[in-house]
Amino acid sequence: MDWLKFFRGEPKSTASVAKERLKVVVAHQREGRANGPVYLPKLREELLDVVRRYVQVPDSAVQINVQREAGLEVLEMNITLPDAH
């Protein structure tokens, strides 16, 4: 009977346990997300433009990564130049 639960002091509902667990999992998951700042894609495009003024490189030549390590954010850029002949 439902009204008895009130007196018995039932434990937390499983739905609220699920919500608490998910909050922790999702917060952890989002920490690792290396989306970086919103300007990143544009920065990449402009870098490509500048590089291409001097040397022809494919779209994949410019790699940008954001890494978070111990509270420190590192912006890493890799530009691969074509083989010199």
Place this chain on the structure above:
Amino acid sequence: MAKIVVVTSGKGGVGKTTTSASFSTGLAQRGLKTVVIDFDVGLRNLDLIMGCERRVVFDFVNVIHGEANLRQALIKDKNFENLFVLAASQTRDKDALTEEGVGRVLEELARDFDYIVCDSPAGIERGAHLAMYFADEALVVTNPEVSSVRDSDRVLGLLSSKTRRVEKGEGRVKEHLVLTRYNPVRVQKGEMLSVDDVREILAIPLLGVIPESPAVLTSSNAGSPVIVNKEADAGRAYDDLVARFLGEPREHRFISAEKKGLLGRLFGG
């Protein structure tokens, strides 16, 4: 120019194909020329849900490889003249889909259609990646259940980084939450995450809530998208969802349990 919408979730069995079938049918019912593409190469199923499995001659991979043209591979729906299906291939070759090939086919379809709906496979492998890569908007299908919500969050991470729009700096993919298999009675009892719980965790706008409904199975038995069944709660919920997607305001229905009388509340379990 067509709008490309991916139906995705990460987790399997949450209702991606059911949603793709009903969403595309709903768009076509409103006079919008729509094509729905099955990206689940190797495990073709959309054709069954759409009821056109016996009319698949050529598929998506055939078109990508140039073995058939789009006109040959597009299957016209029997009931809605604006609706077309592009079936997945049954090949076991994992590399059958290529970014260049998918892009080329979508570009060709975009000239002719208003909407391109991409039914993503489960997981976050190649098929799922390519289904979302070209998207303008995404329907993230989620069940009110821990593993599904976590996987949806993973997929949101991918949508915000591994898509063409983001890579080209053209903005982000617009995300919509579609909560399926919702059971308001169990939510009321504290046995199931509520709409608000899921919204709070995933933090994306809610497009629709589809109640758990026997009509989903009977519709798939018959090969007719559940949205066609206007008697069923799930069918009406999908109709609301499509209307909302197109900007028509509609209140959310089927999200609260029917009220019980006093006796029911005292003695009901």
